[in-house]
Amino acid sequence: GESVGLHLPTLSVQEGDNSIINCAYSNSASDYFIWYKQESGKGPQFIIDIRSNMDKRQGQRVTVLLNKTVKHLSLQIAATQPGDSAVYFCAENSSGGTSYGKLTFGQGTILTVHP
């Protein structure tokens, strides 16, 4: 079936560096993508989203890039801090372009930030 996957399962960076987390998706009908952060023992926390009619969106210290040609999504975190250490998931709206809201999650990337 359709799936969303990640290239790198783990990422270690130094505090202050920029982090880039990648995600590949396979459902060409997906039109909405979300990045979530999950800390240990907690539920996913919304970070940023992007619709398929955009290729870039910026938030506070985070930027999401969408390349529909190669079905690739990335999350950039500027000036990474120890508090950014968590598992990051990309998710796509797998409802076939409807507004139904069903999400398919990628496998996750563990980000570790060293002081």
Added chain:
Amino acid sequence: GAVVSQHPSWVICKSGTSVKIECRSLDFQATTMFWYRQFPKQSLMLMATSNEGSKATYEQGVEKDKFLINHASLTLSTLTVTSAHPEDSSFYICSAGGLHNQPQHFGDGTRLSIL
């Protein structure tokens, strides 16, 4: 922002008992809620979509008689794991929202341990 509350956060019980988990949207009404299951170091897997006032929609391979879902109001959905066994031990997470290309908001999960 949207807040989803999940209760209890941790349950330990004997094999054969049934366990009910509650998911509440605290500051918004949710006609649709989602239930996920997550094993250690793995991604979230959608179990079912809970629809207010109607039957839940289960994903392929999820036993509807094992995982009973009730969505009796616009702010509350419950998941009951019936006759739980050790293989049902997992992290169960609910979410609400997500319609019309808006992000789903997640509860903090319920850690279920069956002895």
